[in-house]
Amino acid sequence: MLYALHEYAYYTASPLRMAAQMARDFWGSPANPASDTQFGRTLYASAELFANLTRRYGKPAWDLDKVEIDGKDVRVRQVEAWSSPWCRLTHFARDRNDLRRAGRAGFEPAVLIVAPLSGHYATLLRGTVQAFLQDHEVYVTDWVNARQVPMQAGRFDFHDYVDHIRSMLQALGPDVHVVAVCQPGPPVLAAASLMAEDGDPCRPASMTFMGSPIDARLAPTAVNKLAVEKPFAWFKSNMIHTVPPPYPGVGRRVYPGFVQLYSFMSMNEDRHVDAHWEYFNHLVEADGDGQAKHLEFYDEYLSVLDLTEEFYLQTIDIVFQDHLLPRGLLKYRDERLVRPEAITDIALMTVEGGKDDISGVGQTQAAHVLCPRIPTDMRELYVNPDVGHYGVFNGRRFRDEIYPRVRDFIRRREALPAAADAA
Structure with missing residues (x-):
């Protein structure tokens, strides 16, 4: 109603x-x-x-037709690299001729930026994408508004999200670096854990978590406190509503x-x-x-999208109330235990903001505790004391202070000898 x-x-x-x-x-x-x-x-x-x-307020345009690299304009076009009813994986392909003129004809690592599915469109990461385009082949998860997905497409839940991340990495091939911004942290870590345990050759070369609620029990914010103060039934009764006509997803239950x-x-x-x-x-x-x-x-x-009932409620349950991943109790599709300790050769970086009022300091760096078998020289933990949640992935301090650290972390991973991968 x-x-x-x-x-x-x-x-x-x-x-x-x-x-x-x-x-x-x-x-x-x-x-x-x-x-x-x-x-x-x-x-x-x-x-x-x-x-x-x-x-x-509809979905904003990306407005990323070009990027400046080493003082020269490089044209950019959007190419669909993979898709499902719920997501389009967008490749921001840089013009090869322009790259050569900018002196960047050689190999540059591929980065999969996983945008949050938490109410805003992936275009919220416009500044993030623009920064990474200077040094990488960039792919971004462009999630679809649930009210635009017909009922015939079926459900989309937390485990489907994990499957999507894994399918995208497999579509892109080996040696991709994944960057999870905010909400995607837990499902991306779950996907990487499953791929590592399976010996999947397409497991990421590195994973960077930025302002992510890996362990929402630590330094709880107002958002975290609301999630634990209200019973699960309250969220189901008060936050879920039915999509009305004339939207394609009419009848679907969503978190608007x-x-x-x-x-x-x-x-x-x-x-x-x-x-x-x-x-x-x-x-x-x-x-x-x-x-x-x-x-x-x-x-x-003010441009927002709807989440499916099942994805929203499972996220509340798994991430914010029962904290299943940091407690070692998360089971993929209630059958297979997710084991981050299985990760041994995926480099790990965490980025937090000292003024973050969404994911408090400590919640993201908890990933280091959950992945004890990653070698020390393949880790980096960074806290910028001067940024809030949005500043972790956008704005001046992100461009000048955070992005260069992430770029250098990825470069170090690329430079590691092949023997380190078997450590």
Whole structure:
């Protein structure tokens, strides 16, 4: 019912939204002599703010048509490398001729960036992808909004996620480096553990976990506390809703993206109110830079996707309530025990932010404890004291301080002699 009411509210607001857009165009038109007055700018700002707050935010574009490498522009095109009804593995293929002109004609390692499936689109990692494109062949998991997947496609749960990671690595072949950003940490570690135990030749060469809840018992944040304070039945009764028409996934039970969005915005309500008030003032003052920064952030932040009921509830259970992976109790499809201690030749790096209010310091580096047989020279643990959760994988400090460390870690793994792989 909540999902249907949400859609009803959007459509009933359409006349007001259209009126606001017309008012915005009228008071913002250079042909209007009053557009440059304080009165005109205020009406324009009010109409623009209302139109933005009530419009539909669809999936953002990647806008990664080129990347600068060593001072030269290198063209980039998106190629689908693998797909399922739930995910498209996107290869950001760099133009070979441009790479040669930039002096990068040789081999550069392949990196599979596993984007979080936690309410936002993979485009949230635009800055992450842009950084890695400077030195790597980059592949990204572009997860599909569950409301767009017809019921005929079946279920998608935590174990299906593990299968997806394994299938992608097998499709890409040996010696791929995997980077898991936030939520994917536990299923990616589970997939790597299973592949290592099976001796799968396509197991990753290295795995980097960034702000991931490997062990959510450590340094619990407000998100972690909510997950353990509420009983499992509460999440099932209050957070799961049915997709209404006209979406292709009509009838599917999901954790709606808008519920996730409202939950996170309520945690920092004052910050978001202040941001929109500043945006209103930027509109009145015709401050183009301030407007652009606000829109760039919120166009991404307000674009959300739905998760399937089974994936969301299993994640709550496995990762945040029962902590099955760090306790050594996680069973793949309730049959096979996941054993991270089986990993011996996959290099491991963990990255955390000292100001992370989603995954507290210690939760990600717990991966080192779970993988005791990885040699010391194949490990790296890094905590940046000055970044929060988003800053772990995006922004200036990520570009200048975090990414170079991850890049060098991957290079060291590439330089290790083959004998180390059998250690």
